[in-house]
Amino acid sequence: MTALLEVQNLSRDFGGVRAVNRVDFQVQQGEILALIGPNGAGKSTVLNMVSGVIPPSEGEIRFDNKLMASVPGYEYAGLGITRTFQNLQTFDDMTVLENVMVGMHTRTRSSLFACGMNLASARSEEREMRKRAQLWLEHVGLDAESASLAGSLPYGKLRLMEIARAMVAEPRLLLLDEPAAGLNHTETLEMSRMFQDIRKNGTAILLVEHDMDMIMTIADRIVVLDQGTKIAEGTPREIQENPRVIAAYLGEDEE
Ligand SMILES: Nc1ncnc2c1ncn2[C@@H]1O[C@H](COP(=O)(O)OP(=O)(O)OP(=O)(O)O)[C@@H](O)[C@H]1O
Ligand SMILES: [Mg+2]
Numbered sequence: 701m702t703a704l705l706e707v708q709n710l711s712r713d714f715g716g717v718r719a720v721n722r723v724d725f726q727v728q729q730g731e732i733l734a735l736i737g738p739n740g741a742g743k744s745t746v747l748n749m750v751s752g753v754i755p756p757s758e759g760e761i762r763f764d765n766k767l768m769a770s771v772p773g774y775e776y777a778g779l780g781i782t783r784t785f786q787n788l789q790t791f792d793d794m795t796v797l798e799n800v801m802v803g804m805h806t807r808t809r810s811s812l813f814a815c816g817m818n819l820a821s822a823r824s825e826e827r828e829m830r831k832r833a834q835l836w837l838e839h840v841g842l843d844a845e846s847a848s849l850a851g852s853l854p855y856g857k858l859r860l861m862e863i864a865r866a867m868v869a870e871p872r873l874l875l876l877d878e879p880a881a882g883l884n885h886t887e888t889l890e891m892s893r894m895f896q897d898i899r900k901n902g903t904a905i906l907l908v909e910h911d912m913d914m915i916m917t918i919a920d921r922i923v924v925l926d927q928g929t930k931i932a933e934g935t936p937r938e939i940q941e942n943p944r945v946i947a948a949y950l951g952e953d954e955e
Contacts, residue, residue: 702765704729704904705750705873710759711928712745719745721928722759727873732895732905734915736939737925738948743908744786746925747875750906751783752776763873777803780872784862784879786908792851796842796861799850800833803865829868836864840894856887863894873904880911892918916940924948 703726712720720742727733735743748754750761752773761768763781771779782803791799837843840860845853850861859879866874876895880888892914895905899918909915915922915936922939924932926948932939939945 703727703762704731704764705906706760706762707746707750708760708762710746710749710761711757712742712749712754713757719928720749720756720925723923723925723928723930725923725930725933727904727906729872730899730902730904731920732899732907732918734907734909734919734922735925736909736915736922737931738951740927741925742928743925744877747783747877747906747908751781751875777869777871780870781875782866782869782871782873783875784859784866784877786877786881788855788858788862790850790858790861792849794850795847796850796853797830797833797837797846799861800837800864800868801829803868804829804832832868833864836868837861839867839897840864841890856883859883860891863891867898867903871903873906874898875906877908878910879907880909880914888914 705727707723707725710720710723711718723742723746725733725735735746737743745754749756752768752771755769763779766779776782791802834843834846837846840863842857842860842864845857850858853861859882863876863879880891883891888911895907895918899905907915907919919936922932922934922936923930924939924942924945931944931948932942934942
């Protein structure tokens with residue numbers, strides 16, 4: 701079976717600093733792969749490369765067997781890769797519904813011209829977009845807030861809004877950078893359940909997260925980075941018992 705995502709020998713330098721060093725891993729169809737590691741390990745940098753935000757310094761990324769090097773960032777959602785960010789990227793003076801609809805513009809077919817002329821095809825596409833965005837707002841429990849300005853929502857709800865935005869594009873691979881950061885225990889549990897539902901519907905997830913309860917509950921496999929290098933890969937149980945992983949995290953606590 702070929703992997704949905706295959707990362708080979710992936711490296712990224714910032715000036716003289718090697719943030720990611722020769723990392724290999726695969727994400728299978730419908731799998732939840734967690735990418736963990738101490739602060740500064742290179743997790744966000746890997747997600748930024750896999751989502752086309754920054755190019756690798758070295759190495760290859762294949763999605764669905766397609767080499768991604770020459771694919772421009774704006775085509776990723778259409779191909780089936782969407783993401784959320786470690787720091788929220790929301791439009792405060794737009795409604796929650798509009799914020800979610802932003803995630804769909806790459807998947808719609810109507811040209812700017814057709815939209816401008818208010819042609820029937822554009823109108824029906826707009827209706828379809830609204831319906832899908834509403835549906836995802838229901839999924840994440842934000843249907844009551846759909847007409848509110850995003851700027852008026854508490855932090856936890858904005859995190860959910862970003863997930864809805866990533867999901868309206870109906871991705872095959874969802875990239876999440878610390879989705880549970882700043883959430884309380886109950887919110888984190890609800891979010892874990894939501895990710896399991898998303899996976900059940902066939903979307904694979906590459907999850908960067910510090911919340912170990914979430915990781916250990918929902919990850920099928922875990923890849924561990926430390927100072928840019930992969931130091932372990934395995935099931936949650938294998939990772940919990942891995943001496944190198946334990947040492948990397950203990951080293952972090954001592955700081
Ligand atoms: N744009 C950038 N310019 C320069 N250095 C960067 C840049 N982005 C990341 N780095 C450096 O690369 C290394 C890895 O950073 P990265 O943000 O990927 O870590 P992380 O594992 O996501 O950490 P955290 O858990 O704190 O989010 C760090 O040393 C960081 O300072
Ligand atoms: Mg990060």
